[in-house]
Amino acid sequence: xxxxxxxxxxxxxxxxxxxxxxxxxxxxxxxxxxxxxxxxxxxxxxxxxxxxxxxxxxxxxxxxxxxxxxxxxxxxxxxxxxxxxxxxxxxxxxxxxxxxxxxxxxxxxxxxxxxxxxxxxxxxxxxxxxxxxxxxxxxxxxxxxxxxxxxxxxxxxxxxxxxxxxxxxxxxxxxxxxxxxxxxxxxxxxxxxxxxxxxxxxxxxxxxxxxxxxxxxxxxxxxxxxxxxxxxxxxxxxxxxxxxxxxxxxxxxxxxxxxxxxxxxxxxxxxxxxxxxxxxxxxxxxxxxxxxxxxxxxxxxxxxxxxxxxxxxxxxxxxxxxxxxxxxxxxxxxxxxxxxxxxxxxxxxxxxxxxxxxxxxxxxxxxxxxxxxxxxxxxxxxxxxxxxxxxxxxxxxxxxxxxxxxxxxxxxxxxxxxxxxxxxxxxxxxxxxxxxxxxxxxxxxxxxxxxxxxxxxxxxxxxxxxxxxxxxxxxxxxxxxxxxxxxxxxxxxxxxxxxxxxxxxxxxx
Numbered sequence: 001x002x003x004x005x006x007x008x009x010x011x012x013x014x015x016x017x018x019x020x021x022x023x024x025x026x027x028x029x030x031x032x033x034x035x036x037x038x039x040x041x042x043x044x045x046x047x048x049x050x051x052x053x054x055x056x057x058x059x060x061x062x063x064x065x066x067x068x069x070x071x072x073x074x075x076x077x078x079x080x081x082x083x084x085x086x087x088x089x090x091x092x093x094x095x096x097x098x099x100x101x102x103x104x105x106x107x108x109x110x111x112x113x114x115x116x117x118x119x120x121x122x123x124x125x126x127x128x129x130x131x132x133x134x135x136x137x138x139x140x141x142x143x144x145x146x147x148x149x150x151x152x153x154x155x156x157x158x159x160x161x162x163x164x165x166x167x168x169x170x171x172x173x174x175x176x177x178x179x180x181x182x183x184x185x186x187x188x189x190x191x192x193x194x195x196x197x198x199x200x201x202x203x204x205x206x207x208x209x210x211x212x213x214x215x216x217x218x219x220x221x222x223x224x225x226x227x228x229x230x231x232x233x234x235x236x237x238x239x240x241x242x243x244x245x246x247x248x249x250x251x252x253x254x255x256x257x258x259x260x261x262x263x264x265x266x267x268x269x270x271x272x273x274x275x276x277x278x279x280x281x282x283x284x285x286x287x288x289x290x291x292x293x294x295x296x297x298x299x300x301x302x303x304x305x306x307x308x309x310x311x312x313x314x315x316x317x318x319x320x321x322x323x324x325x326x327x328x329x330x331x332x333x334x335x336x337x338x339x340x341x342x343x344x345x346x347x348x349x350x351x352x353x354x355x356x357x358x359x360x361x362x363x364x365x366x367x368x369x370x371x372x373x374x375x376x377x378x379x380x381x382x383x384x385x386x387x388x389x390x391x392x393x394x395x396x397x398x399x400x401x402x403x404x405x406x407x408x409x410x411x412x413x414x415x416x417x418x419x420x421x422x423x424x425x426x427x428x429x430x431x432x433x434x435x436x437x438x439x440x441x442x443x444x445x446x447x448x449x450x451x452x453x454x455x456x457x458x459x460x461x462x463x464x465x466x467x468x469x470x471x472x473x474x475x476x477x478x479x480x481x482x483x484x485x486x487x488x489x490x491x492x493x494x495x496x497x498x499x500x501x502x503x504x505x506x507x508x509x
Contacts, residue, residue, distance in 0.1 A: 050261045059179060059262075062253055064188065066243045067172045068195040070135050073233045074168050075199035076206075077142040078107065078161065079310040080225050083207035083331075086314050086324040088220030093151055097442070103151075103158045104311060104437035108430045110162030115430070116423035118167025119174060120283070123419050126246045127175050131168065135237035138164035143230030146223040170422035173409045177418055178247050181266060182508065185409045186355065190346030190402040197342060197398050200310060200335030207314075208328040282416035285499065292421045294469050295407040296428030298359075301462035302401045304432035305366060305455040309397055312440040312451070313390065319445035320383035330387070338394035341365075345399035355410075356470035356509050359403040363462045366396025370456040379446040386446075393455075400462065404429075407469070411507045414499030432458065473509040480506065 081089070081104065090100050122130045141164055145157040172192060176185050207225055214221035245251045248262040286292045313334070318327035341362075349358045369392030372385060379386040408421040439451035480486075480503045487504035500507070 050257060052261075052265065055258055055261065056184070058253070060188070062245060062251075063176075063179060064191055066240070066245075067131070067175070068192055069236060070131060070168060070240065070244075071172065071192060072195040072199045072202070073135065073229075073236060074138065074165050075196040075310070076203050076229055077138060077233055078165060079199065080203050080207065080229055081145075081158075082311045082314045083203055083211075083328060084222035084225050086318050086327060087207070087211050087214070087222035087225065089222045092218075092220055092222070093148070093154055095151060095154075098438065099151055101438050101441065103154050105434055106155055106159040107162035108307075108434040108437065110159040111166045112162075112427045112430050112434070114163045114166040115170060115427040116420060119170050119419045119423035122167060122171045122174065123416060127171070128241060128244045128246050131171060131175075131244050132237050132240035134164055134167050134171075135240060136234055139230050139233030139237055141230075142233060143227055146226035146230065166426075169405075170419075170426045173405065173422045174415075174419045177409055177415075179262075179266075182410050183350075183353070186403070186406040187346050187350040189406045189409060190342055190349075190399070193402040193405060194339050194342040194346075194398070196310070197335045197339035197394070200313070200394075201332045201339070204314075204328050204331035204335070208325060211325060211328060279416065282414060283420045285414060285417045285501075286412070286420040286424055289412075289417075289421075289500075291469070291472065292408065292412065292424055293428070294465060294472070295404075295411075295421065296425045298404040298407060298462065298465050298469065299401070299425050299429030300432040301458045301465055302363075302397065302404050302432075303429040304436040304458045305370075305393070305397050306401050307430075307433040308436040308440060308451055308455055309390075309393055311437065312448075315440070315445065316390070316448065317387065319379070319448075320386055321380045321446075322383070334390045334394040337391050338398040341395040342399045342402055346402060349403060353508070355403060355406070356466045359400050359466050360463050362396045362400035362403065363459045363466070364396070366393050366400065367456055367459045369393030369396065370452050370459070373452045374447070374449065374456070376447070396459075400459075404462070404466075411473070412500055413502075413505055417499055470509050473507040477506050477509075480504075 085100065089095075118130075118134070138161055141157055141161045145154070145161070148154050148157055173185075173189060176188050176192075180188055206229065210224045210228060211221040213224045216224070218224075245253070248254060248259050248266075251259070254262070313331050314324075314327050317330045318324060322330060345358050345362055349355060369389045372389030372392060373379075376382055376385045376389070405425070408418060408425050412418040412421045436451075436454065439454050440448055441450070444450055483503045485504070486506045499505070
C-alpha cells in the first residue's frame with residue numbers, strides 16, 4: 001500500500017509553484033548559456049532594481065569632476081611657467097642662454113624618477129589619502145616658485161614640482177580601473193585628460209588678469225601667477241580629503257546594494273574585484289612585457305609635442321608680433337578647440353570600439369599644424385597663418401595623447417602590473433618631454449624650426465608605434481582565438497587567472 005502511494009506521488013503532475021520554479025530554472029539555464037554573469041541569482045534578483053546607467057552617471061559625477069579639478073590644477077601649475085616667462089621671469093632671475101630651458105628639463109627629471117614609486121605608494125595606501133596629499137605638496141612648491149630669488153632656487157623648485165606631481169595622472173588611471181569596466185575607461189581617461197586643455201585656457205585668462213598686478217610688491221607680475229595659482233591648489237587639495245573617494249567597497253555615496261552590483265559588473269571583464277596583494281614579482285611582470293614598453297613609447301612620441309606646445313605656446317604667439325598681454329589671451333582659443341576635439345574623438349573611439357585608428361588620425365591632424373608653422377617663412381608678416389597652425393596642432397595633440405594614455409588601462413590585467421605599467425608609460429613618455437624642453441631656444445623664434453621639426457617627426461613616430469601596436473595586438477588576439485575562447489568574467493577567476501598573459505584575455509586595439 002505504501003509503495004503504491006509513493007509511486008502515485010511520483011507520477012502526480014507538478015503544482016503551479018513547481019512549474020514556475022521549473023520554468024525559472026530553464027530560463028536561467030538559457031541565460032547562462034548566453035551570458036554567464038547575467039544568470040547569477042544575485043544579479044537577477046538582488047540587483048533587479050538597480051539602474052546601471054543611472055548608477056554609472058552617479059559614479060561619473062562623483063569621480064570625474066573631483067579628479068578632473070586636481071589634474072587641471074596640476075597642468076596649470078606645471079605649464080604656467082610659460083605664461084610667467086613672458087611676464088618677466090627670465091629677466092628678473094637673470095637667466096642667460098638656455099638656462100630657462102634647463103629649469104623646464106629638471107621638472108621632468110623629477111617626474112620620471114618618482115613616477116613608478118608614487119604609483120606603488122598609491123597601491124599600498126588609498127586614493128583619498130595619497131591624491132590630496134600629493135596635491136598639497138605640489139601646491140606648496142608651486143607657491144614657493146613665486147618667491148625664488150635666483151636661478152638655483154628656480155631649478156630646485158622645478159625639480160620638486162616634478163617630483164610631487166608625478167603620481168597624479170598614472171594614479172588616477174589606475175584608480176579608474178578599480179571603478180569602471182575596461183570598455184568604459186578610455187572615454188573617462190579622455191574626459192579626465194581634457195582638463196589639461198581647460199588648464200591651458202584658464203592659464204591664459206588668469207595670466208592676463210594677474211599680469212596686471214605688476215607693480216604690486218614686485219615690479220613684474222610673474223611672481224603673482226605662481227603664488228595665487230599655487231595657493232588655490234593647496235586650498236582645493238584640503239577639501240579633496242572629503243571629495244575624493246577610495247574604492248567601491250568603501251565609498252560612502254553608494255548603498256550596499258550598489259556596491260554589490262558594481263562588484264558584479266566589474267567581474268564581467270575586470271580583475272578589480274580580486275584581492276591582490278602587492279608583490280615585487282607582480283611588479284616585475286610589467287617590466288618584462290614588451291607591450292608595456294610600447295605603450296610607454298606611444299606616449300613618449302606624444303609627450304614631446306604635448307609639452308613643448310603647452311610650455312612654449314605663449315612665447316610662440318608673442319614672437320608673432322603680439323604684446324605679452326595679447327599673447328596670453330590668444331592662447332585661449334587653441335586650447336578651447338583642443339578641449340572640443342578631445343571629447344569628440346573620445347566619443348568616436350568609444351562608440352566604434354577603435355583605439356589605434358582615431359589615434360593615428362589625431363596625430364596626422366596635428367602634423368598639419370606643424371607643417372603650416374614650418375611652411376610660413378615670415379611669421380611676423382603673416383601671423384594669422386602661424387596662429388591657424390596652432391589650432392591644428394592643439395586639436396590633434398590632445399585627443400591623440402588621451403588615447404595613447406588609455407592603452408595600459410584597458411589592456412593590462414593584474415592590479416599591480418597595471419599600476420606599474422601606468423607608471424612606466426608616464427616615465428618613458430616624459431623622457432620625450434625632457435628632450436622637448438631643450439628645443440625651443442631663445443634665439444630660434446619666431447619660426448622655431450628645430451622645435452617644430454622635432455614635434456613633426458615625433459608625431460610621425462607616434463603613427464608608426466600605433467601601427468605596430470595595432471598589428472601586434474590584433475595578431476595576438478587571433479592567435480589566442482585559435483587556442484581558447486575569450487573569458488570576460490575575469491573577476492570570477494580568483495585562483496585561475498594569470499593576468500593579460502592568460503590566453504583567455506583579449507586586447508583592445
